[in-house]
Amino acid sequence: MMSSTQSHSFNPSGATRSAGLNLDHHPLDPLSAQEIAAVSLIVRSHFAARTSVKAIKFCSSILISPPKAAVLYALGLPLPRDSNLDDRKALQLLNRRAEVQLIDVVTGDTYEVNVALANDLPLPGRDGKYAPSTADALGKVESIKKLDIGLQPILTPEEVNEAEDILRADPRIVAIAREVGIEPENLWADGWSIGYDDRFDKSLRVQQCLVYARKSEHENLYAHPMDFYPVIDCNAGKVIAIDFPGHRDPVTGKLSTPNASTKPGPVTMDRDEALAYSGRKRIPPPMESFDYLPELMAQDPKMPPLRTDLKPLHVVQPEGVSFKLNGNELEWQKWKMHIGFHPRDGLIISTVSYNDRGNVRPIVYRMSVAEMVVPYASTEHPHPRKFAFDVGEYGMGTLANSLKLGCDCLGTIHYLDGHYVALDGSPTAVENAICIHEEDAGIAWKHTDYRPGGKVRSARGRKLVIQMICTIANYEYIFAYMFHTDGSIQLETKLSGILNLYVKDQDEPNPYGVEVAPQVNAHYHQHLFALKIDPMVDGCENTVIQTDCEPTPAPTGSDRNYLGNGFVTVKTPINVSGGYDWDWSRHRTWAIYNTNKQHYSAGLPVGYKIHTRDWEPLALQSDSMVAQRAEFTKHALWVTKFNEEQLWPAGKYVPQQRGTAPDSLGNWAKEKNKVDDEEITVHAIYGITHIPHAEQFPVMPVEHLNVWLKPANFFDFNPAQDLPALNDPFSRSAFGSNEGKPKLEVATKPSPMTPGNAQSNSTGGCCASKNKSSVSVPQPRHGISLSAPSSASGSASAGHPKNCACCANDGSSRL
Numbered sequence: 001m002m003s004s005t006q007s008h009s010f011n012p013s014g015a016t017r018s019a020g021l022n023l024d025h026h027p028l029d030p031l032s033a034q035e036i037a038a039v040s041l042i043v044r045s046h047f048a049a050r051t052s053v054k055a056i057k058f059c060s061s062i063l064i065s066p067p068k069a070a071v072l073y074a075l076g077l078p079l080p081r082d083s084n085l086d087d088r089k090a091l092q093l094l095n096r097r098a099e100v101q102l103i104d105v106v107t108g109d110t111y112e113v114n115v116a117l118a119n120d121l122p123l124p125g126r127d128g129k130y131a132p133s134t135a136d137a138l139g140k141v142e143s144i145k146k147l148d149i150g151l152q153p154i155l156t157p158e159e160v161n162e163a164e165d166i167l168r169a170d171p172r173i174v175a176i177a178r179e180v181g182i183e184p185e186n187l188w189a190d191g192w193s194i195g196y197d198d199r200f201d202k203s204l205r206v207q208q209c210l211v212y213a214r215k216s217e218h219e220n221l222y223a224h225p226m227d228f229y230p231v232i233d234c235n236a237g238k239v240i241a242i243d244f245p246g247h248r249d250p251v252t253g254k255l256s257t258p259n260a261s262t263k264p265g266p267v268t269m270d271r272d273e274a275l276a277y278s279g280r281k282r283i284p285p286p287m288e289s290f291d292y293l294p295e296l297m298a299q300d301p302k303m304p305p306l307r308t309d310l311k312p313l314h315v316v317q318p319e320g321v322s323f324k325l326n327g328n329e330l331e332w333q334k335w336k337m338h339i340g341f342h343p344r345d346g347l348i349i350s351t352v353s354y355n356d357r358g359n360v361r362p363i364v365y366r367m368s369v370a371e372m373v374v375p376y377a378s379t380e381h382p383h384p385r386k387f388a389f390d391v392g393e394y395g396m397g398t399l400a401n402s403l404k405l406g407c408d409c410l411g412t413i414h415y416l417d418g419h420y421v422a423l424d425g426s427p428t429a430v431e432n433a434i435c436i437h438e439e440d441a442g443i444a445w446k447h448t449d450y451r452p453g454g455k456v457r458s459a460r461g462r463k464l465v466i467q468m469i470c471t472i473a474n475y476e477y478i479f480a481y482m483f484h485t486d487g488s489i490q491l492e493t494k495l496s497g498i499l500n501l502y503v504k505d506q507d508e509p510n511p512y513g514v515e516v517a518p519q520v521n522a523h524y525h526q527h528l529f530a531l532k533i534d535p536m537v538d539g540c541e542n543t544v545i546q547t548d549c550e551p552t553p554a555p556t557g558s559d560r561n562y563l564g565n566g567f568v569t570v571k572t573p574i575n576v577s578g579g580y581d582w583d584w585s586r587h588r589t590w591a592i593y594n595t596n597k598q599h600y601s602a603g604l605p606v607g608y609k610i611h612t613r614d615w616e617p618l619a620l621q622s623d624s625m626v627a628q629r630a631e632f633t634k635h636a637l638w639v640t641k642f643n644e645e646q647l648w649p650a651g652k653y654v655p656q657q658r659g660t661a662p663d664s665l666g667n668w669a670k671e672k673n674k675v676d677d678e679e680i681t682v683h684a685i686y687g688i689t690h691i692p693h694a695e696q697f698p699v700m701p702v703e704h705l706n707v708w709l710k711p712a713n714f715f716d717f718n719p720a721q722d723l724p725a726l727n728d729p730f731s732r733s734a735f736g737s738n739e740g741k742p743k744l745e746v747a748t749k750p751s752p753m754t755p756g757n758a759q760s761n762s763t764g765g766c767c768a769s770k771n772k773s774s775v776s777v778p779q780p781r782h783g784i785s786l787s788a789p790s791s792a793s794g795s796a797s798a799g800h801p802k803n804c805a806c807c808a809n810d811g812s813s814r815l
Helices: 033-050 068-075 087-093 132-138 157-168 171-178 271-278 390-394 625-629 665-669
Strands: 056-063 097-104 110-117 139-146 187-193 206-213 229-233 238-243 324-326 329-332 335-342 346-356 359-375 414-421 427-448 456-472 475-484 489-497 501-503 513-517 520-523 525-535 543-551 567-573 578-580 589-598 605-611 637-641 680-690 700-712 743-747 772-776
Touching: 033 056, 033 097, 033 110, 033 132, 033 139, 033 414, 033 427, 056 414, 068 087, 068 346, 157 171, 157 187, 157 206, 157 229, 157 238, 171 187, 171 238, 171 271, 238 271, 329 456, 335 414, 335 427, 346 456, 346 475, 359 390, 359 475, 359 489, 359 625, 390 456, 489 525, 489 680, 525 700, 543 605, 543 680, 578 665, 589 700, 637 665, 680 700
Parallel strands: none
Antiparallel strands: 056 097, 097 110, 110 139, 187 206, 206 229, 229 238, 324 329, 329 335, 335 346, 346 359, 359 525, 414 427, 427 456, 456 475, 475 489, 489 700, 501 520, 513 520, 525 680, 543 567, 543 589, 578 637, 589 605, 605 700, 637 680, 743 772
């Protein structure tokens, strides 16, 4: 075991590397628009020439990531144990490959196709397309796999958007809507994956539709939920069923369905049959407006006017940004990483390392939000079908927003675009899909020597923010990876958008929701996320150690624990793959360690702690269909052996999955592989149980969830110790004076005048150029004097000494 992190020669766990390969791109760069177009032509040409398939539609086209060892070899990072690579082998493994998921439009059969791209792709035409004759020069199909019946690729944005047109074109749906006063042009719908409904044949590709009325083009349709749920066949483009949820008796609370059952009724398109099973009358949608667009709010007397008393607040970097980019590879404040756009995962951060005084120390190989599930609590069919896997059923990347300067991202911004495949195989661009910027992170650290004449040292933190915002129907998810100057990595997930809403009858009991507006019911639900981390903390072989706190067993009053204050830590290495539960009563934490290296002083292994206050258990039955399909929610933390092909914790093909997918996290954990001092994968499950309230309507203020990776004996000492003092010439006193506050005479040395700041110096800043200034200080605590001796030497108080490092020489700052 290595005994010191102070050594300035990094010794990785694998073969020592001095340099990587000279490549013109990062091995993990996402497929470009050019590559997507080439892959589509290769696949289309192959199917036309060598199969009986007549027509196809593309569902996804993603990079097949090269083997981890080859990527690390190319970048000059430490290799896994027993790796055997040279330049020739590594280059072969780094060839660009893609996986395509597609559907036979005629039969509905689904396929998975692997494609090898040519090393030097020719340029497409001016229209971005390749001529069919160039297909052979672009690459070749390596394999075609016909998927089992019931396995469905991800739903595409086009299929989701087609749902409204399919409904409006069906005269039966039009008649059902008109029955409650809604014309076809006012009929709108969100297409959702079916969730679980075994009434439909596995071979069908189906969506359920959540239906709303809309009074005008941009009006808030979610304020007008309707009382029925159509089901559509995506491949056939038609409605195949309709469901009316049962409602509850105002007096007894009993459900209106036969025997008060929550089971589904018959599959039917007959309005009378479906309504008869629900056992209730039609309920017209509530039509009171609740808008969020300013021009529509202005027309509604109950809505307040926009505020006019918020003065501008600018984020200014007059010398530009502190980060630099080489393609998708970023360097900032000793950090280095790769930023990837993925049609499914959305934002992927890879090959994260930290330059620790000349030692390039790897920390994370890859991390992303690999899955999430949103189960709703209402038991009346078809509401239980609503448990969306927003990553695996729709794709965060394909639903990413094009971010706007000065609104979604504030300050000096750099953007990265993203690309995914359209149904016809053409590349679709998401402009400004990812924004990168710096933010002030508040005080990084501070200490005041409170003794008379003592000094103050304060350092201001900074963070690099890499952000993507995704809209999945009614909800917005804001994912921001933040890298801090103290060596911490933070994933902040913000939830906003509009609640999922359903019409509520007047006086109807509401055991599973909150009536946020008259007859507008917001159901209870959860948002549970799976953060997938492939760590490489100071090397590829890592161990997760669980730490609990326990009181010292000796009783209070004993010789060993006289006042009863003792407590100790109990550390348990996780040796075997499995799922593990958080225990608040034991103050449980987990950390990822490299047990082959020790901190020079603490004698403990170097590591990174996983920290969150947002561990969230599944709130519903442990054998529910949600729990079966989202088995990853059954534990707070999972540790498995690293496997290149184990990418998504709810399985590769999530839509319409019935039960637990064989290729899912729970089954990987059951392999009981050795996971101590091995290449491992960690899944941290975090989230929120959302009991809505009226203030979250019509648009929800953001909820904040945070997961941190914090250094645990990784650095010799505080890595932010070298942050310089902040000299911010743009800071000002809010009101130009400190009238009404206690005064203290503080003698100061003149400070250099900053051009253009003569006026500011005259207002009495703490480092102003005057010999004396009146400075407001807090009242001292009893027994500690903050007064400074008045003398010609200019001694300052501990409250704000004359040579305060936090504002030294800042001629324009103000108290």
